[in-house]
Amino acid sequence: MNTVNLTMAIVLGGLYATGFYLLLQRSLMRVLLGIVILGHGANLLLQLAGGSQAGRPPMLGDAPIERMADPLPQAMALTAIVITFALTTFLLALAYRAWQLLGHDEVQDDVEDRRIRRLEAELAEADEETERELDSEATR
Amino acid sequence: MSELVAVPVLLPLAAAGLSMAFGRFADVQRLLGLLVLGVIVVDAAVLLYFADVHGPLVLHLGGWAAPVGIALVADRLAALLLLISVIVMFAVLLYSIGQRITDYGRGTASTTFHPIYLVLCSGVSLAYLTGDLFNLFVAFEIMLASSYVLINRRTTASRVRAGMTYTIVSLSSSVLFLTMIGLVYAATGTVNLADLALEMGQLPPAPVRALALLMVIVFGVKSAMVPLHFWLPDSYPNAPAPITAILAALLTKVGIYAMIRTQILVFEREPSWPLMLTLAMATMIVGALGALAQNDLNRMLSFLLVSHIGFMLFGLGVYDIAGLTGVILYIVHHITVQATLFLVSGLITRYTGTVALSRMGGLAKISPLVAVLFAVPALSLAGVPPFSGFVAKLALLRSGIGVGTVWGYVATGVVVLTSLLTLYAVARVWSRAFWGQVRDPEGDPDPTDELVVGTGDTSPGMVRATGVLVLSTVLVAALAGPLAEVSRRAATDLITGEAYRTAVLGGDSGG
Incomplete structure (x- = not known):
């Protein structure tokens, strides 16, 4: 249960590294993309936290309980996806407003x-x- | 009975929708907002009474028992902070209604302000009441999302950047929060705070220490702990006075609350925590010195806010009942005082038309009332007796001396030094803005911007709302005895953690 899939770990590391790299850029669009990628990384991490073995869907009566996948991290990831999605939209609108007002999108x-x-x-x-x-x- | 715990979270959310629907009827919107906040004040008071007399009230959302479902918990600490926060929210809403009426007349309302303000209230309440780490994340997001809207509302070219900084820093810290939750879940298999405490005890010390540090960083960004404070003085002063007041008073304090709750409930530690003491000292000193270097009144207040976050971290660093009692008293005192100071600063800029201290003067002659309204919270912030800050600081100092280690004495010395620096900073404001030559108010440089208005118009509503807050800071000092008793009991609950754990996990819902 507690062994972590190496491929997933490498992908996660790559996502976090790319996200933080983009976050350090001066252009707002890149910063925004950085946050989006970091968000993906975090959501993937939540999935990974539920255990790496593939399980049956967590529906009562569908599968024996010990073979079900842990539903909690999935619920959390779903909530987190909605939140990051909404805030990304807000940030996009804000970046557009900044561009409208200032004509560029460099961080001051x-x-x-x-x-x-x-x-x-x-x-x-x-x-x-x-x-x-x-x-x-x-x-x- | 335990249904009352959900009221501060659900009522404002429902009312926010209703408020949106009444967007065209300004007075209905205003009444609705005040009514809802009034109801929550009463509710929080009842919760505090019950939590104090009968122990924590717990509501299991959806009927799912604790480790699986989400529990809302109103213990002494949560109920006390909720009560004081909602009182401040009520007064600030009064102020902003007064400001709106002065500026735009009675008939017009802003369609977004009231609904967003209620959503903010819901988020703050949820953050205090939740007993679940992931739900705490959701609460922070509700709170922060509404604060993004409030800070970026009617943004102008000069302010749009500040709003961006705030939004991006908060979003990155939210991603870190999510990462922390993922790691905590991977290590323990639960996100329920009471359950986490039990599970953490069974882990080897290294991952526990890493998770504790990660939590310090996540909540350190939210509560503006040095060296993670840099976003605060750049963003808060750029919003209109009531919004700055409410964000400065509540958001950082909710961060501190989350830090205290998670660190003490989840992790076991011997009294006196050197790392936290060090961070507290850095926060106090950097904030106070930053405040002295400012000419902009609001920026100065923001740096003072950072410096006083250090006082609360200091109490957490002491890590015993005396220290935590001090922290709780300090949070109660600081929520009221900080909100008041930003509201008064809003009044001051109305008379002077500028936030630059070097261009103010003679305010005591123009408006003695504003001078009094400034003097009381300012002296209180500096910890001059008999005001509320003195009581809280005394509790912190005594706990600091009680630590008994060299580091404890050094940190206590820094507390005294920072108090003196605070006194110097507010005295500087006093001598520059209130004494000296009377100056004509400066013209409004940008009439489209809500921020700087040198009109000299203040409605009675604004002054009265500030007066209510000043009175409540005096009340905090007058009620210091009972408040200290409740704080001590809340701190004892925190340290032992037993009441909380049995209330959440023990099947009996307590209501």
Whole structure:
């Protein structure tokens, strides 16, 4: 029961790796695809959590209980699929809105990052000025 | 009796549909929302009373017994937090109705706001009451999906990015949550929280530790624990005041609640948890220093929120009855205070037309009432006696000293330091915004944006709603004695876990 199918494990690893890679991209469309792929990975993981052996459908009277597949992870995966589907649609609409408003779909820099960069630029400018002053004093 | 447990979850969901149908009748929508929240306040109070007197109330959904079906559990902790959350939701709804009437007149209503707000209420209630890990995921999704809509509503070019960040970070953490559930199920074969506790005890320590850490990360993102807090100050300040208030007050606290519930119920641990103490210290310090660096009032409040999440993590890190009593008191205090501060910040921006502290001044002269409404929660947040924050902080400090290890003393020192930094941060707001030269309100730079309005118009409804919340923070301080008693009993329940387990698994549904 507790042995994991190697093929499934490799597929899962691939899905998670691809998902996280896409999540780190700057284009919103890729981020969105990353979330979709991660969602697939998670759903597959739920399936795998139910045990790897193939079972009969979990219908009472259809099969002896010990040969039935575990229905709980399937129910959970079904719920999760619906939720990820709905949220993906919402995210698509949001991405379209962003594209409408801004004309591109690049993820913006962090607010604090921008503040620090501005501060850095100001400081560098001030440094240059004092250096120039010192230079001019030296030549005088 | 136990049917009452389902009311806070099902009633707002049903009412949300009804509210949608009444989209054209603004007053009906408003009344419906207030009525439903009022009913839930009463229901939560009854639940708290029963849970305190007779033990946890359990409802097995669909009649399926506990380990297989989903159980809704109202124990002392869940009922107490539910009660305080719904009271805050009620006051914030009053405020937003007041704001709407001031801005657009009585006749128009926004078709989406009220239904979504009720769905949010349902999600928050479900998160408190559920006794099932997968159902907790569903509760978080209900809550987050409505918060995505609230944050991204009427979005403008400048704000659409912030909303995207919030949505994407939350979605990724939800996927992690799902992964965690898959792994937990693979390891134990159950997702019922009470049952999980028994199953975890039979596993070797290594996978248990890995699952515990995974849960810390998942709920750490939701509750804005450093270093997973980065999304919060970028997204919350970008919504209108009432929405920011409700999200800031409730969503992070639900994350903390989920963290406490899962860690303590499911995993066995000796008192004092060094990892959590370390995370708590980082959260407190980073949040407080971040707050000091801000010029934007709402961003500053958001960083303070992050820093005070650290206080709650600190109590969890102490990991005994005294520490958890402190956490529960602190959550109750912080839900009311944080919501109040964001509402007051909404009032302030009405008078000044800006959120930049450097461009405010003389507010105490323009509106002494707003000054009082700000001063009470601000002092309370900093933990100045006799306000509610003092009571909660005292409980946390005493529990911290009780740990007895060096790390415990260091963490307690950080709590004191962060309290002082908080005091400094709110004093800075006070001296910049309320004292000094009276300035003319700045014009609204973007009239299509709901966010910044320098009109100076505040309706009595907005001020009254804020007043109600300020009063409730004072009430939390006045009722500190009984509250501390209930919190202590709830913390004892949490640590022993016996009452919860027998109530859920023990066949007898308790009702």
